[in-house]
Amino acid sequence: MPNIFDELNPPHRILMGPGPVGIDPRVLRAMSMPMLGQFDPVFTTYMNETMELYRQVFQTKNKWTFLVDGSARAGAEMLLVSLISPGDKVLVPVFGRFGHLLAEIARRCRAEVVEISREWGTVFTAAELTAAIEQHKPKILAIVHGDTSTTMAQPLDGIGEVCRKHGVLVYADATATLGGMNVDVDGWKLDAVSAGLQKCMSGPPGSAPVTVNERVAELVKRRKHVEAGIKPAGFVEGDGPIIQSNYFDLAMLMDYWGDSRLNHHTEAATMLYGAREAARVVLMEGLEPCFARHRQASAALTAGLTAMGLKLFGDQAHKMPNVTGVVIPQGVDPDGVRRMMLDNFSIEIGTSFGPLHGKIWRIGTMGYVCRKENVLACLDALEVCLRKFGFNAPAGAGVAAAQAAYAGK
């Protein structure tokens, strides 16, 4: 007799880590809709609508705006492996874990990788980035927009202009920022951008919205190949080096999402339903009101933490509004507090990686979870748990300060 376990019955959590976060109920509802065949005219219409919705979310007119079936790093790898030919020089500014990730993916694509580094908790100045571009003359700049590992957002306005001047393509990873703060793809002249759903987009992990402009489309068309089993008569292969992944071959994905509808993978239909609804949810609220809600939560949370006598981590001028790093007080057990938060209040807050491990907690206020009641509940619970572990915050001070911030006082 097989052991088939019980039906799923997960506890209800308030997910205030750096993502994934709770899914908007409207997105879950959309995901329960009946399946369609991948070339059903209704489904291809939904694909086209999804492309249009993400153009609006990414603030771009890019034709090639669609989903990659995989987690956020699948989107990053798809773009990097399609952009990079072996031997290409790629400049990666590293100010947290996800910079390291981009550098590592680029190395696996056999790029010549040049890394420049910043201490975790800070970002690069425009002058530093410009100087590095001028010094190293890369083919591609691969840069993280918001790095949840440090809570920092790297300003990208202006960098696209510098890259164009020097013939550099710029790829930005907006996983942590899309839907939570301004990601102005066309205004900032970013050539390729990827994201995920599981942070400020209030969707499930496992689908990566991406967008690329015509500069990128031209580049990958020269690397185009079609599978033997479905190659149309007379198809001419590109003269560039073949992209080293089939699944992540941008040229093939364009043929699948474009008018030729050439078969590639089987699109993850329920994920597409979810992604489509997640974009609608954000656009129905409006991009700017959505960003403002994240800023307001950040102001309230940081006011509350400060009033409790806690120290915020990193350069506050460049902190993302959707995640806040807070320094763990001397002598307090980092995992003990997190466990007590989870076991007693069903609130998840985040641990940290690398040089910050055991030094800061990361508290997310992302997407559907970014609501006043959650911010207040989190501060309240944190006060209780900290006291249990020997750190006495003034009673009620955190919640009161957050309420005042929400009231605009």
Place this chain on the structure above:
Amino acid sequence: MPNIFDELNPPHRILMGPGPVGIDPRVLRAMSMPMLGQFDPVFTTYMNETMELYRQVFQTKNKWTFLVDGSARAGAEMLLVSLISPGDKVLVPVFGRFGHLLAEIARRCRAEVVEISREWGTVFTAAELTAAIEQHKPKILAIVHGDTSTTMAQPLDGIGEVCRKHGVLVYADATATLGGMNVDVDGWKLDAVSAGLQKCMSGPPGSAPVTVNERVAELVKRRKHVEAGIKPAGFVEGDGPIIQSNYFDLAMLMDYWGDSRLNHHTEAATMLYGAREAARVVLMEGLEPCFARHRQASAALTAGLTAMGLKLFGDQAHKMPNVTGVVIPQGVDPDGVRRMMLDNFSIEIGTSFGPLHGKIWRIGTMGYVCRKENVLACLDALEVCLRKFGFNAPAGAGVAAAQAAYAGK
């Protein structure tokens, strides 16, 4: 004002193509459960249970049995890119489209690929496969189990034994067969197997169950690397060539799914919920009863099609029970019939690729859709549509023959 389109409202289809098919309602229900953080103890328990469930579905004791976040071809690429070091010789027997796909992925991994071919609609004999292994002495045999493009299932029993004798690793793509017919991973001594959910597993596309044995685990451990941002102190890199994909790095996926729980991607939680439930649904029915249901549907469908005066495609001794190829009668418009089936009866049947394009339709009876009422409805509708396009089947003969087959007559 943004154009946000309407709420999703897809029509109800009976999906009788070669996949994706309709999702079992229990799977959809599981997918609507609340999100958990990826290292929440409840979530890691669900991950472990999912591994155990797929061990039972794959009929294996392999520890490393888990999900890849992506479509079925993501599972295939993950295994091939992790198994293949540049220059490795890979033997690919091609008897349909998906053999071409495996060969192409292997080439992108810089393998030396040797293809052997069979006419579409046939499979290789054991003697042919053994002779090719002995002649070419590959490091890896990459073979499709069931190829929906031709409806054929390649017998794999015995091939693992031959491969072990010659020091060859065997990878099999069981996307089309898992849950629909016997896939005896341990009994057949297959070293690595991948599948999907969207065919006989009655789940959504976008998650790929995979399993590998200790021979494969040993090989990839020598190619192990860890990202700079999260590398534990004292970690020693493997001495083998780095796997050319980060997302598809099997060694990293093992660290994520294993006890060390080293962070990699963010697991697609709703997909995992769906995959877990899809396995439970199959195991609650029982593997053998589930296979028998597919065999019975195949017997009924083929009896019905034959009684209508239609000709079945390919070597019937090796046809998969879950999909049937039927030759399009002379003079009948292939797409016209399919469109009429969809528009009038909301039944989807499949077109074909490559050499079979315009020559056969493929009718699937997979997973949740594999039910008597669907088989009968499909035959009934097909009779009506064929008549409209000039092919007159004896009235009611198809349905009657299928009913008789279901009744065991």
